[in-house]
Amino acid sequence: MxxxxxxxxxxxxxxxxxxxxxAVGSVPIVSRFFADRANAQTGTVYVRENIYTFIQSPQKVEALRRGIQVMKSRPDTNPTSWIYQANMHGIPSGETRRLTAWRTCQHGTFYFFPWHRMYLYYFERILRQASGDPNLALPYWNYSDSVEQRVLPSPFRIPANSTNPLYSDRGSSINVNQGDPLPEADVRYADAFQRTNFFHTSDGGRSFGGRRVTEANANTHRANGYGDLERRPHNGIHSRIGGLMGSVPTAARDPIFWLHHANIDRLWERWLRLGGGRANATTNSDWMNDVFTFFDENGTQVQLRGRDVLDTAGQLNYLYDDPLSRRNRSVTPSSQSIDTSTQQTDxxxxxxxxxxxxxxxxxxxxxxxxxxxxxxxxxxxxxxxxxxxxxxxxxxxxxxxxxxxxxxxxxxxxxxxxxxxxxxxxxxxxxxxxxxxxxxxxxxxxxxxxxxxxxxxxxxxxxxxxxxxxxxxxxxxxxxxxxxxxxxxxxxxxxxxxxxxxx
Ligand SMILES: [Cu+2]
Structure with missing residues (x-):
């Protein structure tokens, strides 16, 4: 080391x-026509568990491996395949095809949190169906709160070869695949949690969730308006794990990507529960209404907007096992009215x-x-x-x-x-x-x-x-x-x- x-x-x-x-900016008003909600309600609420709890059940690990294996065996033109899903995040250089919804990930703006929530939601449905286990939910990797859990969970490291669908070549200046824990400075989120504004408006501003823009970025997925949590732990851990995870075009091909992002999604919920004015950008019409395209477990094209993903249990049928990430009571998603005030400044x-x-x-x-x-x-x-x-x-x-x-x-x-x-x-x-x-x-x-x-x-x-x-x-x-x-x-x-x- x-x-x-x-x-x-x-x-x-x-x-x-x-x-x-x-500088202080103002909120532009944009109205959009949007598609109907695509997420069918089934009544079941799935609980996303800490991976260190999850791996105590060999059956769950087996279901996770099987689901990924089945997705990997599908042709990459099938929207429910491993590669198609990964290419929705980014496309490696050399790939000339541009299939529907490929390379649509959102980084460096206030769309970072909602887009990745939508992406995980449909991925989880595809994975569940592929695994054959009707109860499978994505686990999350909480690398921040204890030293022992900073170690990459063993099913992702062992066996260290291609017979293990969870394995991938990884490592930068530490060897995560040998069990080196992530350094404490890479997993900190306390600084980000101090921010009470969801978005910022000026170049160089600070916020929890990223810079406000009027449109989701098309085909670039690189922007400089990071929110503090996206910088750390999110970006740093991508680079620290390295390998496929280290760059946007390949990141979602490493199975740990999905657990990393489930953790980021959980931290978003935790931040909201801290109160003190912390709230989603529900007064911003673009954030609420911009439409993003995904595929469900049947390969059917579906669309979601920010307003469809505000309540994980009520709208998307999942919760985290972490009590600090949960609402005390059921909160109905905000009304149609759009506030014109400059609610959040920096x-x-x-x-x-x-x-x-x-x-x-x-x-x-x-x-x-x-x-x-x-x-x-x-x-x-x-x-x-x-x-x-x-x-x-x-x-x-x-x-x-x-x-x-x-x-x-x-x-x-x-x-x-x-x-x-x-x-x-x-x-x-x-x-x-x-x-x-x-x-x-x-x-x-x-x-x-x-x-x-x-x-x-x-x-x-x-x-x-x-x-x-x-x-x-x-x-x-x-x-x-x-x-x-x-x-x-x-x-x-x-x-x-x-x-x-x-x-
Ligand atoms: Cu990421």
Whole structure:
């Protein structure tokens, strides 16, 4: 798990301070004609279980394996096949066909949560039917709340070959298929849960559920308006698991994708139950009424809108075994009326330091060696302890990368020289996840809890704050020769600047 430091590049660049205020937008009104609800009510409410409970029943694991096996055996032109379903999320390069609803996943906008809920809902119905078990429900992987459950559940790892329909080649700088737990910094959701607004409206704004847009994105599925939960744990875990999961076009081909997203869906419900103004974007007409296409277990084309997926038990017949994700009482979906007020805004005052020379063209190229950037900490982190309300964000701007090989670097804060990078250690802040990031987009990482921990342990000393990018060791190991690995990593990820903002 440790990485031998052979060379260390340190760039010390001038820092500067500036202040800015985010803009406030208004809600456009769009009315749409929409299709009828496609989800038939059967009366049964299925309970999605924690995978660690689920695997205590060999029959359930068997049903899950069988369902996936049957789906994998279907021709990929069949909408109920494994590949057809995965291609609805994304299409690998080289695939020239464009069948109905392929590549329609929504990322980086406020459609992220509802689209993935719809996708899971019909996938689960197809899987249940394919398994032959009328009670099968998708399990979820709760990697956040206990160290033991950060380990990839064993049926997905063992046996480690193609006879196991749950197995897939995985791993970035840790070996998840050997049972390495996900690092704590990758599974945090407390920062995201602090957000009380579902969506934000301005570039660089923050919210739980993503940026408001007027239309679902067609055929691009890369947008930069991530909500905080989509960034972490969602994006980071895609990159941390790596393999098929590491890039949008192939992610849904790894069976763990469905358990990862069931967990994200559960966290959405949990966030709502926290109250304090947390609510869905039910006053936004686009979010409520935009129509998305799926297929049911009979291969029949169906459509769903945001307003059809607000109440999991009442509209979609499922619940989670997690009591904190449940409503106390049955709530009827909101009425037809559309509120015109700017319900959710994201005004904030920010302080910023740049870790790269401002106004100068500068490209930072990541390679097969760790790279460290540093800037004067000033009062951003040095003299003032972070209060409970403050948020410290690392912004990496103008990121360019190869979408077929989005290599995830590990990010460390103030990693001392001579100390080996360790994703389980205090300096590890998160993964540079390129999952669904647009070209020349901005990658953001909330480093508040990492910095707070370092301050508490008196590890935040000196006048500089530094950020170190460490290449994933497993990518290195997989390359036969040093030359191959240098060729693979050299210039694979480039960016034009790094800044720190404090709210
Ligand atoms: Cu995902």
């Amino acid at each position: 440790s990485y031998e430091l052979s060379r260390r590049q340190v760039l010390k660049l001038a820092g500067f301070l500036s202040a800015g205020t985010a 005004t904030s005052t920010q302080q910023q330091i740049a870790m790269s020379a401002n106004d100068r063209q500068l490209t930072i190229v990541l390679s097969d060696a760790p790279l460290t950037l540093s800037a004067p900490a000033q009062d951003l982190v040095r003299t003032r302890a972070l209060t409970a309300e403050s948020a410290l964000t690392l912004n990496i701007t103008g990121v360019e990368y190869n979408p077929d090989n989005p290599i995830p670097y590990d990010i460390y804060i103030n990693l001392p020289e001579g100390v080996a990078p360790d994703p389980y250690g205090p300096y590890y802040a998160g993964i540079l996840s390129l999952f669904s990031l647009p070209q020349r987009g901005t990658f953001r990482l909330d480093i508040t809890s990492t910095v707070r921990q370092l301050q508490r342990r008196s590890l935040m000393t000196g006048d500089f704050i530094s950020v170190t990018f460490v290449p994933p060791y497993r990518e290195l190991q997989q390359e036969r020769s040093t030359q191959d690995r240098q060729a693979q990593l050299q210039g694979a990820v480039r960016f034009s600047g790094v800044t720190l903002t404090r709210e």
